[in-house]
Amino acid sequence: MLLPAHAYVRPGSLDDCLIALREAGDAGQIVAGGTDVIFNMRLKLFRPETVISVRKLRELQDIEPLPDGGVRIGAACRLHDLTEHPLLNGRWPAFTDAIRQLASRHVRNMGTLGGNICLKTRCWYTNNSAQWRAGRAGCFKTDGQLCHVIKSSDKCHAINNADTPVILIALGATLTIRKVGAERQLPIVDLYHDDGLHNLALDVDELVTHVTIPPVDDRTVYVKQAARKGIDFAIGSVAARCNGAGEWAGKVTLVLGSVSTAPIVLKEPAAIIESSGLTDEAIERACDAVRDELGEVTNLYSRAGYKKQVARVLVRRALQRLREM
Ligand SMILES: Cc1cc2nc3c(=O)[nH]c(=O)nc-3n(C[C@H](O)[C@H](O)[C@H](O)COP(=O)(O)OP(=O)(O)OC[C@H]3O[C@@H](n4cnc5c(N)ncnc54)[C@H](O)[C@@H]3O)c2cc1C
Ligand code: SF4
DSSP states (O other), X not given: OOXXXXXXXXXXXXXXXXXXXXXXXXXXXXXXXXXXXXXXXHTTSOXXXXXXXXXXXXXXXXXXXOTTSOEEEETTOBHHHHXXXXXXXXXXXXXXXXXXXXXXXXXXXXXXXXXXXXXXOBOTTTXXXXXXXXXXXXXXXXXXXXXXXXXXXXXXXXXXXXXXXXXXXXXXXXXXXXXXXXXXXXXXXXXXXXXXXXXXXXXXXXEEEEEEEOOOOSXXXXXEEESSSSSOXXXXXXXXEEESSXXXXXXXXEEEESSSSSOEEOOHHHHHHHHXXXXXXXXXXXXXXXXXXXXXXXXXXXXXXXXXXXXXXXXXXXXXXXXXX
């Protein structure tokens, strides 16, 4: 499958990159490791006129400890390098554990943190070759007026399948986002929209340059369910965090990934554990609350009922692991 015709730009500095992004506008596409972009260009799902590479930008490569005990990570850091980093492994082990569960060593060698955070939503219909798609009418994502997954829907329900957003939300990470003449900080939880077409709160000329993780002493885990251990996207994933020890647990955070268009912060299950602790009985009540809080779930990639069951099981595993830490 050939790549669609495009211009390739590799700016030598961050400032030049931001200018290139502004000039390319809607027709531009950032590429970092390219593990997703290039594949989707071959599928003719992405058809950028200009591809702008950020992979080698010096300003986006560092892992910098902060005076408050946090860390600032350049968006173009390779995923594999993060898993080998002593500071990250020592202070945020659930973060590097989540990355180790992502794809395969080959993909992690190429893929970057920024690329994973900014991964576009996926769907069995659109993430297929142009020839395969040609056998069906276009959908909202491919210039059509319908959704093949939920026929009655007026919007796209494609799935956010990325691993790192889920754990980074639980860790309270913040993104640094830049464009020409402006910089803003955005809690990563606010990056994701419940809209498969426009799932990221990013303008076309904006670039995620860094990820800041605050100091975290709490117990934290990431659990993922996939068809195979290596290479596959998640069917569901959960990041869980709390303070305390044993069954005693305060400040509980539960984040669910890969079942919907944006990661979901589960409120009621977390509140149950905060008030009752990590007892077997409270964990079961929290799991029951997961089903209620999820409401309608799309049947994309697996049946909605199965996804709810996966979510419930993953929450149980995550909470039991927190109790053992
Ligand atoms: C076989 C296979 C298995 C995979 N399994 C998984 C998996 O289990 N879990 C998972 O999470 N992912 C998986 N992926 C998807 C992908 O490889 C990873 O998400 C990877 O981290 C993407 O990083 P990248 O640098 O290659 O991104 P790219 O492909 O370069 O870019 C991805 C998206 O992010 C945008 N982007 C990149 N950098 C920035 C930035 N700094 N600011 C703003 N936008 C940016 C790009 O424009 C593009 O839309 C898999 C891919 C393959 C091919
Ligand atoms: S969820 Fe529907 S609109 Fe979105 S990509 Fe899939 S078929 Fe298209």
